[in-house]
Amino acid sequence: MLTIIPKPTDIPSDNSTRMVMDELDRMGYPYKVRFLEAIDPFSDDLSNETIWICGIRQNGHNFESLQALSLKNRIINSPEAIVTCASKVMTSALLIKNNVPTPKTFFTESKIIAGNFIKKFSRAVSKPVYGFDGVGIHLVEKLNDLGDPPYYLQEYIPNDRDFRVFVIGNRAVGAIMRVSDHLTHNIHQGGCGFAIEIPEEMERIAVQAAKCVGVDYGGVDLLCYNGSYTVLEVNGTPNWHCMQAPIPKFLAEYLISQVK
Missing domain, CATH: 3.30.1490 (Dna Ligase; domain 1)
Incomplete structure (x- = not known):
């Protein structure tokens, strides 16, 4: 059985969890919705299941509950991967260890x-x-x-844009270019996103970055640098704003494949 834990920051106009559940509904695939705050990880209520965490609050309760649940269930993304991506220090350490291009x-x-x-x-x-x-x-x-x-x-790498590549199961499935007139190009900071084709070099580096931090799926942020790309960070609970690729459908298909 697939269990879904919704993203706590979902709102009606931007509901990542609902988008994926709509795809599962269209495919006729069953699932349960649970909320992390109402789950006792020490009970046998959830066992031997596949649990998709669309997003969490970065606090001790959420991280610790996921860690305990992971002993009896398959968690996507794993607690270790989510914690790694939440820490820029650990993400950078793994990128450097695995020879993924990243700024000094x-x-x-x-x-x-x-x-x-x-x-x-x-x-x-x-x-x-x-x-x-x-x-x-x-x-x-x-x-x-x-x-x-x-x-x-x-x-500091001079730039007027960055890129986010969405990776699922070691495959780059969509990408956007984000542009702004200030240091960060994040959509939440006023950046504008445009869907782009994924160059081969960008795909290779993004997949390598996602793999080395251990995510099933993730958003890899990159800059152009010296004729190639350098990885800034990997998001373990990413949004897919402005992407033309059907990310919710791809995610639903991936979750079903992992349950099977």
């Missing part, structure tokens, strides 16, 4: 050492370790631009 990255609690990184590259991009939707990302050019530690910094 630095992480420290020392403001002085962080300042040396900024001097080396003239400017850097500061990001919250557990950020989302492009919130809290800003350019730093001197020591006083830094806030409170810890400091997760990446080299």
